[in-house]
């Protein structure tokens with residue numbers, strides 16, 4: 001018989017603060033998590049957010065959960081560390097529903113980085129509402145995902161504003177959003193410096209939801225294909241802080257979004273891993289046998305401990321990157337490493353859990369299979385694992401040379417002295 005061993009549940013103090021702050025605005029976090037779990041299988045089947053979620057207070061608090069304090073958001077949820085803790089907790093209940101909850105989502109960072117104070121005010125004001133409000137971030141296109149700077153969606157200036165033409169795909173919550181922060185190029189030959197960002201309102205003539213993809217996992221987050229056909233938007237939709245630098249380098253706003261969201265998304269992955277670990281332990285504690293007859297009790301415990309070790313490492317990496325971001329320390333590389341590590345751990349753990357539990361475990365704990373499918377998407381979204389590893393390798397190549405790496409032509413007495421301890 002396998003003893004009950006509780007998995008690591010993250011930083012209780014931060015979670016308690018988040019819980020108290022949300023309760024003050026009318027949202028009982030554990031009740032919400034309970035409802036997410038209750039509707040997890042249904043949302044996985046239908047790709048829809050079930051109706052019973054939306055009481056007025058819950059909606060308002062969710063709408064505001066990524067809104068900066070300066071625009072009326074909750075001060076206790078302003079830090080990335082608190083937001084990562086919240087996402088880990090909700091994803092432990094259900095990852096797809098956690099990613100589908102209302103709020104500005106991935107559109108928040110580029111608006112903060114690129115928009116004027118007036119544009120920011122207008123954008124965030126929308127989330128002070130009693131009906132669910134989403135925003136989306138649209139950069140990926142059918143022919144360019146990893147190499148986003150090669151985008152084809154074209155922005156042409158007109159006397160009244162701009163006309164957008166092109167297609168965006170895999171846009172999270174794209175069909176639900178009433179604002180879509182869309183990246184388009186004014187001149188492909190200028191590469192990243194030709195890219196501009198526009199806040200496009202849903203329902204603008206020429207903007208159409210072509211379809212919602214049938215996904216293997218994370219179905220409730222509804223990835224949409226959006227087409228822009230002679231879509232006319234006013235001058236004010238161009239996100240422009242008012243200084244030329246931000247306008248010329250709108251792509252930096254997208255990079256800021258990825259740097260900000262990679263630790264958040266990685267926390268979602270950690271939540272999935274914790275759910276899988278709990279389901280697996282519950283199966284075994286309730287008397288379920290490992291699929292392999294060669295896997296004895298000691299081996300099962302060893303594997304659970306090894307799963308715990310990796311979950312803890314991924315959790316700490318998320319929190320460390322979030323802490324750095326909260327302290328205004330550059331995090332691009334940390335964000336890439338966190339995402340690359342957490343997605344790999346999620347893929348390994350969901351796979352190992354299926355292997356350990358086997359068909360019998362799967363029959364009594366179907367969430368193991370659902371989480372395995374969800375984890376497939378983690379490697380791809382917000383930059384694939386290969387691309388993260390490529391960026392890490394490039395950064396390593398750019399690193400300053402070390403004393404022992406001096407060119408061969410430098411004579412021994414010219415070499416820099418070793419750093420004293």
Ligand SMILES: Cc1cc2nc3c(=O)[nH]c(=O)nc-3n(C[C@H](O)[C@H](O)[C@H](O)COP(=O)(O)OP(=O)(O)OC[C@H]3O[C@@H](n4cnc5c(N)ncnc54)[C@H](O)[C@@H]3O)c2cc1C
Pocket residue numbers: 106137138139140141142143144145146147169170171172173218223377380381382383384385386387390
């Ligand atoms: C769940 C989910 C949510 C998403 N949400 C959004 C969203 O809200 N907004 C949005 O704009 N996009 C979103 N995306 C899209 C996502 O960002 C892209 O799918 C991702 O960047 C990869 O692009 P791609 O699918 O075109 O793959 P490709 O770029 O075509 O890559 C295909 C394969 O080639 C590899 N590859 C590509 N280039 C290189 C290289 N130079 N070296 C080595 N290997 C390489 C990749 O690693 C991958 O394995 C989402 C995707 C998913 C799965």
